[in-house]
Every structure is written in C-alpha cells, then in structure tokens.
Amino acid sequence: MASEIELVDIQAGYGRAAPVLRGLSVSVPAGSVVCLVGPNGAGKSTVLKVASGLLKPRSGRILVGGREVTGQGPQAMLTAGVAHVLQGHSVFREMTVAENVLLGGYTLRDKAFAARRVEFVKELFPVVAQRWGSLAGLLSGGQQKQVEFARSLMVDPKVVLLDEPSMGLDPKATAIVFEQVVRMRDAGTAVLLVEQNARRALETADLGCVLDLGRVHISGPASELLADPQLGELYLGGRPAEPPVVPKR
Amino acid sequence: MPSASDPATTSAARRPAVTPARAARGVLLLLVVVAALSFPSLAPNPYVLSAGILVLNYALLSTSWNFVGGFTGYISLGHGALAGLGAYGTGLLVTKAGLPSFLALLVAALVVAALAVPIGYAALRVRGASFVIVSIALVLVLLLVFQSWASFTGGSRGLTVPRPFPDLLRPEHHRVFWFLFAGLLALALLVWWLIDRSRFGLGLKAIREDEDKAESLGIPTFAYKLVVFVVSAGFTAAAGGLYALWFGDLDPVFQFSILTGSYLVLMALLGGVRSLFGPLLGALVVGTALEYFKVEYGSTPLHLVATGLLLAVVVLFMPDGVLPAVAAGIDRFRPAQQSIREVTAAELREQRAGGAAAETELAGARPGGAPATKEGA
Numbered sequence: 001m002a003s004e005i006e007l008v009d010i011q012a013g014y015g016r017a018a019p020v021l022r023g024l025s026v027s028v029p030a031g032s033v034v035c036l037v038g039p040n041g042a043g044k045s046t047v048l049k050v051a052s053g054l055l056k057p058r059s060g061r062i063l064v065g066g067r068e069v070t071g072q073g074p075q076a077m078l079t080a081g082v083a084h085v086l087q088g089h090s091v092f093r094e095m096t097v098a099e100n101v102l103l104g105g106y107t108l109r110d111k112a113f114a115a116r117r118v119e120f121v122k123e124l125f126p127v128v129a130q131r132w133g134s135l136a137g138l139l140s141g142g143q144q145k146q147v148e149f150a151r152s153l154m155v156d157p158k159v160v161l162l163d164e165p166s167m168g169l170d171p172k173a174t175a176i177v178f179e180q181v182v183r184m185r186d187a188g189t190a191v192l193l194v195e196q197n198a199r200r201a202l203e204t205a206d207l208g209c210v211l212d213l214g215r216v217h218i219s220g221p222a223s224e225l226l227a228d229p230q231l232g233e234l235y236l237g238g239r240p241a242e243p244p245v246v247p248k249r
Numbered sequence: 250m251p252s253a254s255d256p257a258t259t260s261a262a263r264r265p266a267v268t269p270a271r272a273a274r275g276v277l278l279l280l281v282v283v284a285a286l287s288f289p290s291l292a293p294n295p296y297v298l299s300a301g302i303l304v305l306n307y308a309l310l311s312t313s314w315n316f317v318g319g320f321t322g323y324i325s326l327g328h329g330a331l332a333g334l335g336a337y338g339t340g341l342l343v344t345k346a347g348l349p350s351f352l353a354l355l356v357a358a359l360v361v362a363a364l365a366v367p368i369g370y371a372a373l374r375v376r377g378a379s380f381v382i383v384s385i386a387l388v389l390v391l392l393l394v395f396q397s398w399a400s401f402t403g404g405s406r407g408l409t410v411p412r413p414f415p416d417l418l419r420p421e422h423h424r425v426f427w428f429l430f431a432g433l434l435a436l437a438l439l440v441w442w443l444i445d446r447s448r449f450g451l452g453l454k455a456i457r458e459d460e461d462k463a464e465s466l467g468i469p470t471f472a473y474k475l476v477v478f479v480v481s482a483g484f485t486a487a488a489g490g491l492y493a494l495w496f497g498d499l500d501p502v503f504q505f506s507i508l509t510g511s512y513l514v515l516m517a518l519l520g521g522v523r524s525l526f527g528p529l530l531g532a533l534v535v536g537t538a539l540e541y542f543k544v545e546y547g548s549t550p551l552h553l554v555a556t557g558l559l560l561a562v563v564v565l566f567m568p569d570g571v572l573p574a575v576a577a578g579i580d581r582f583r584p585a586q587q588s589i590r591e592v593t594a595a596e597l598r599e600q601r602a603g604g605a606a607a608e609t610e611l612a613g614a615r616p617g618g619a620p621a622t623k624e625g626a
Contacts, residue, residue, distance in 0.1 A: 054465070075467045084465065092458040103455050106448075107467035151466075 002066070003027040004159040004190040005051060005082060010060035012050045019058060020046045022214035026192075028159055029207070033181060033191040035222060037198040038211035044194040045087060047211070048161040051192065052084035053077035065158055079107060081158035088167060091144045091151075093137030097128055100136045104151030114154070121150035124183055142173025149180055159190040166197050178204045202226045270579075289427045295420040302423060302495065304536035305430040309488040310509070311516040311528035312437045316481035318514065319441075319522040320450065321474050322457035323373070327384030328485050329509030330391045334361045335486025336493035336504050337395060337402060340410040343494075345401075350413035354490040358483050365482030366475065373474045376460070385507060392505035408499040426495040433491060434529070437484045442525050444477070453477055508553075512539070515556060519563050521570025530571060535559065 006027040013019035020043040028034045036044045049055035051062065053074040062070045064080045072080065083104075091100050101121060108114045122129035125146045131139060136147055145165055152160050162181065166174040174197065181204055185191055195201035202208050208222040210231060218231065225231055292298040314328045338357030342348045348356065372383045395402045402408060414422060444450040455463035456470050464470045493499055503509075513528075516535045520527030535556070542552035567574045 052465075074465045078465075078467050086462070086465075090459075090462055092455055092462070094458055095454060099451060099454070103451065103463075103466050103468075106452065106455075 002030055003063070004030050004065060005192065006061075006063040007047065007051060008061040008063070010047075010050055010057045010062075012046060012055055012057040012060075014055070020214055021050065021057070024060075024211070024215050026209055026216055026219075028190045028192045030158075030190055031185060031188055032206040033185045033193055033204060034207045034209065035193045035195060035198075035201040035205035036209050036211055037195065037201065037225075038217070042211040043214045044211055045163055048084060048163050048192065048194055051077075051159075052082055052161055054084070075107070078155060078157075081155070082161065083152035083155060083157040083159075084161045085145075085148045085152050085163065085165065087163040089141065089144050089148075091136040091139075091147050093135070095136060096133055097131050097136050097139070097147050098133060100147050101128060101150050101154060104154030107155060113156075117154050117156060120187075121153050124153070124187060125150045125180060140173065141169050142176050145169065145173075145177050146180055149184065153184065153187075153189065157189060159192060160184060162191060162193045162195075164195060165193070166195060166200070174200065199226065285431050289424045295423055298420065298423040298427060300537075300540045302427055302430055303540060304532055305427065305434060306488060306492050307512065307516060307536040308529045308532035309430060309434045309437060309491075310485060311513045311520075311532045312434060312441060313481055313484035313488055314510075314513040315517050315522060315528045316441060316444070316477050316484065317474075318517055319524075319527070320444065320453035320457060320477055323376070323380050323474070324514060325384040326381055326507060326510035326514065327372075327387040328481070328513055329504075329506050330388040331361060331365070331482045331485040332489030332492070332509065333391060333395070333501070333504030334364070335489030336499050337408065337489075337501075338486065339490035339493045340408045340499055341402070343410055344408065350411070350494050354487065354494060357490045358487040361486030362479050362483035365479045369475045369478035369482075373471065373478060384510070388505050388507050388510065392501055395501040395505060402501065403499075405501065407501075410493045410497050410499065412497055413494050422495075426491070429491060430488075430495075433484075433487060438525060438529070440480065440484075444480075445525065449473065449476075512556070515560050515563070518570060519559065519567075521572040521574075524570065524572040527570050527572050 006025075008025050010021050010024045011019050012021040012024075024043065024047060026034070026036070026047065036047060038044055046055065050057050053069075053072050053076060056071055060070070061068060062072075064077070064082060067080070069077060069080050074084070077084075092103065095103075101118060102114075105114045105117055108117070122132070127139075127143050127146050128150045131143065136144060139147065149160075149162075149165075165177050165181065169177060178200060181191055181193065185206075193201055193205060202222040202225055205222040207219065208225040209219040210217045210225065218225065288301055289298055292301060310328065310332055314325065317323050317325055317328075335354075335357050338360055339350075339354045342353035342356055343350055346353070368387065372380060372387070375383060396404055398404065399406065412422065414425060417425065444453070452463065452468040452470075452473050455466065455468055456473060460470050489504070512535060516531030517528040518531065519534060520529065520531030522528075538555060538559070539552050542555055546552070563570070
C-alpha cells in the first residue's frame with residue numbers, strides 16, 4: 001500500500017545536543033493508523049515535530065505522497081497535506097468553535113471547498129456542530145480535542161499527526177477521542193499517533209512501531225505487538241518484573 | 250457574531266436578525282452619534298468644548314492603539330511617540346515646507362506609516378515584556394532627538410503651528426475641530442470594525458491567542474503584525490497631526506511622553522481591548538477624569554495617583570474591561586443551556602430538520618446558550 005508520509009533514516013535533535021532520532025525510518029500507509037509507542041525520551045514527539053516541519057532533520061528524507069519535502073517549514077508541510085495536532089489542549093480558548101475550525105482552513109483559497117470541509121467535519125464530529133458558537137475554552141477536554149481534530153481536517157490532509165490525544169482526559173473522554181481517531185481513519189485520513197496510553201493506542205491502530213533510543217526497535221501489525229508478552233513487559237506497562245528471589249536462611 | 254470570513258455561513262444566516270440585543274446596540278449607537286453631533290451646541294462654554302476635544306483625541310489615539318493591542322495582544326507603550334511624530338511632522342511640513350495644513354497632516358500620517366515599517370520590523374520580532382521595553386525605548390529616543398535638534402524642531406522652546414482657519418474665533422475653531430476629530434474617530438472605528446469581521450482579522454485574533462499555533466496553521470504572523478502596526482501608526486500619527494493643528498503649540502516633553510502611551514493602554518484596558526467601542530468608553534472615563542483632576546488639583550500628581558488606582562481596579566476586577574464585563578452580566582439573565590451532552594450525527598440531523606431556529610443557532614458564532622464573554626462589535 002502506498003505511503004502517505006515516509007520518514008527515511010532521520011537524524012534529528014535540538015540545538016547542539018546529541019541527536020534524539022538516530023536513523024529512524026517509519027512510514028504511514030494510506031487509510032491506516034500507525035502508533036508510535038516507547039518509553040519517555042525515546043523520541044516519539046520529536047518524530048511528529050520532524051514530520052510536521054517544526055523541527056528540521058539533520059539528515060534523512062521526508063516524503064509526502066511520494067514527493068520529497070525534506071526541510072520544509074510547518075506552513076509548507078500543511079500545504080503538502082500534513083496536519084499536526086499538538087500535545088495538550090491547543091484550541092484557541094477565547095475564540096469560538098467556529099473560528100477555531102475556520103482557522104484550520106486558513107490556507108484554503110477555494111471558499112466552496114472550505115464550506116464543504118466545514119460540513120464534513122461537522123458531520124464527523126457532531127460536538128463541533130452542536131457547540132459551533134460556543135467559546136472553545138468553555139468545552140470539556142474531550143470536546144476541545146475533537147475541535148482540534150476537526151481543525152486539523154479542514155485542509156483535507158493526507159495524514160494527521162496526533163501527539164498524546166488522550167493526555168489529561170478521563171477514561172470516558174479518552175474512549176471518545178480514540179473513537180474519533182478511528183472515524184478519521186475510516187474517512188480516509190492516515191493517522192500517525194503518539195500516545196503514552198500504549199495499550200489503548202495499539203488497540204486502535206493498524207500498525208505499531210516501538211521506539212527506543214531514537215530508532216524503531218520493532219514494528220508490525222498492532223495486534224501482534226499487543227500479543228507479544230515480552231513487548232508487553234518492556235514497553236506496554238505489563239506486569240512488573242518478578243522480585244529477586246532471596247535465599248532463605 | 251458570525252465572522253464575514255465564515256464560508257459555511259449561508260447568506261441568509263449572515264443577514265443579521267433583529268434581536269432585542271442587536272436593536273438595543275443600534276439604539277445605543279444612534280444615541281452616541283446624536284450626542285457627538287450635538288455636543289458642540291450643548292457645551293456651555295469654549296473650555297468644556299476644548300476639554301471634550303481632548304477626550305475625543307484620547308478616544309482616537311486609544312482606538313488607533315487598539316489596532317495593535319486589541320487584535321494582536323502586543324502592548325505598546327510607544328504610541329505616544331507615533332502621535333508625537335505625526336504632530337511634529339504636520340507642524341514642520343506647515344512651517345518649514347509651507348504645505349497647506351491638511352495636506353501636511355495627510356503627508357505626515359503617510360510618512361509615519363512608512364516609518365512604522367522599519368520600526369515594526371525591528372520591534373515586532375520580540376514579544377511580551379521585551380516588546381513593551383522596545384516601545385518605551387522608541388519614546389525616549391525620539392524625546393532626546395526632538396529636544397536636542399533645536400535648530401529644526403524648536404527643541405525645548407517648542408514649535409508653534411499656524412492655525413488652519415486663522416479667521417475663525419476660538420469657539421468656532423473648537424467647534425470645527427470637534428467635528429474633524431469625530432470624523433477621524435468614526436473612520437478609525439469603521440476600519441477596526443471591518444478588520445474585525447475579515448479573514449485578516451481572524452488571523453490577527455489567532456495571533457493574539459497563540460502566535461506559534463497561528464503560524465502552524467499557515468497564518469503569516471509577522472506580515473500580519475507588521476501590516477496592522479502600520480495601520481495603527483497611520484491613524485495615531487493622523488490623530489497627533491490633527492492635535493497639532495488644533496492646539497497650535499508643540500513641546501517635545503508632552504509629545505514624546507511615556508505617560509501618553511500608558512494612558513492609551515489604560516483606556517483600552519478599561520473599556521475592553523477586544524471591543525470596538527472599548528477604547529472609546531475608556532477614553533470617556535479616563536480622559537474626563539484626567540481633565541477633572543488637572544483642573545481641580547492643579548499641578549499636584551493626584552491625577553497620576555487616580556490613574557494608577559484605576560488601573561489596579563481594572564486589572565483586579567475587570568481584566569477584560571467594562572464592556573465584556575457588562576456583556577457577561579447580561580448573559581447571566583439569558584436562559585442557561587439545558588445540557589452539554591454530546592449529540593450523535595443522526596440526532597443533530599434530526600434537530601436541524603426540526604426547525605430553522607436550531608440552524609440559526611448553529612450558524613451563528615455566539616448562541617445565547619453559551620455564556621460567551623467576547624464582545625462583538
């Protein structure tokens with residue numbers, strides 16, 4: 001299956017510090033959810049920053065729909081079809097849901113297309129239509145996250161990058177958010193998902209990649225990763241290791 | 250209020266429905282216009298009229314400041330310097346270049362707007378407290394230049410600007426300038442309102458909320474800030490130039506005063522920086538109070554104490570300003586939303602089919618159910 005976005009042998013880091021990503025390669029096939037899991041500091045969020053143009057890679061290549069976009073900034077990546085939903089709540093709190101969603105399509109010049117996208121995201125996320133005129137800051141955390149999703153879909157992106165979408169949400173809101181991730185995928189948008197709640201994310205995803213020390217350690221179908229007991233122990237919050245046996249005197 | 254930039258809003262939904270709130274706003278606006286037009290006739294003496302012009306000048310300056318402060322959230326204390334440049338520019342073009350008064354005013358405003366490009370290019374690269382400090386530096390640098398360059402600017406002796414209507418007696422002179430200031434204020438308000446409803450305004454407001462996020466959505470943040478800074482500088486300079494033609498005497502200490510910028514910020518904060526009429530309301534209160542304290546307590550610094558106290562009260566109790574506070578107060582009397590439960594897409598379709606009222610609510614950017622705190626124009 002063709003990849004919507006492909007990161008090849010990426011080296012990236014912050015300032016003059018040691019690289020966070022060390023030869024990472026990952027690709028997101030069209031119409032699929034790919035989940036990145038791994039311990040803190042593995043470089044999960046950095047992958048998304050590189051993919052959205054917020055962080056320029058030191059080396060490596062980025063391809064969107066087969067087209068080379070390495071080194072492009074966030075605006076160019078948005079135009080190329082990569083939308084990034086940042087970690088935490090990133091709605092414009094003092095603006096209405098309507099304004100938030102319309103800002104997602106700010107780069108669109110075709111008004112008719114923008115209007116169609118508005119109808120599309122309203123249909124996909126009913127809460128957006130329901131609270132269209134409310135200030136976004138007055139919505140619950142889960143609702144705000146859906147507004148962010150809707151905003152990211154306004155440009156009809158090829159791929160949406162989701163950074164910890166369930167952060168700070170209660171279990172019910174988390175369930176709704178993951179439901180919406182599936183709906184986005186079903187609507188034809190590829191999703192690259194970074195999530196601390198690794199088990200929940202892998203249950204939602206089609207493919208999974210386990211990151212460690214800045215590169216993909218293991219990748220494969222998400223269901224297989226979930227079923228792997230060793231991976232469960234190491235990366236998915238499995239049972240803690242057995243305590244050391246102390247010989248009886 | 251639905252933004253004009255909303256592509257999803259149908260033309261029918263965009264047509265303003267006559268609601269009681271909208272009607273009340275219309276009546277209030279009409280009253281303000283009538284009061285503005287009749288004030289010169291009602292003023293008991295020329296002093297009151299001249300005091301009114303000072304307040305109107307503050308309202309114009311504060312509204313001009315609000316292009317930057319209100320839309321982008323950048324707090325400039327340097328707008329006094331832009332007004333001073335406009336005033337001196339107009340005065341010097343009349344006295345040195347011999348231009349007709351109002352042509353000089355127009356040229357000065359355009360020159361200051363052009364100067365605002367490099368000034369803004371440098372100043373708008375920094376944010377928050379750093380921008381405030383840069384804006385203060387602008388005032389201090391220009392004060393030094395205009396004080397020291399006495400051969401050109403008149404230095405501390407000041408600069409006398411010839412009156413544009415030498416045949417008019419002073420009351421009539423005030424009367425004419427009242428309408429000139431009111432006209433320029435109306436123009437500034439109209440431009441602010443148009444920007445507020447535009448796609449450009451939506452981008453600016455996103456910058457105010459979160460500049461980095463706005464940039465990530467494809468908004469050319471720096472270019473937008475620069476454009477609105479230039480517009481703001483043009484109006485501020487025009488206000489300064491009109492003041493020069495009206496007052497006729499310029500002193501660098503007063504023209505390039507850090508206090509002027511502080512007053513403008515206070516006025517806009519008091520009324521509400523996100524509101525079209527916020528700075529105007531703030532200027533009415535603060536400008537009138539300043540004039541009262543100066544008349545009643547002479548050269549004592551009591552007006553500064555009162556200004557400081559007012560600023561503290563605003564920050565503590567009405568951080569969004571008077572108009573948003575009033576709007577929020579009115580919202581309390583509206584029926585509360587029954588539930589915030591999410592609806593399914595199917596339920597929503599049913600609701601939509603059920604009645605036009607639901608459609609209007611969805612299309613409008615601020616339904617009654619939501620306790621919105623933003624003040625529309």
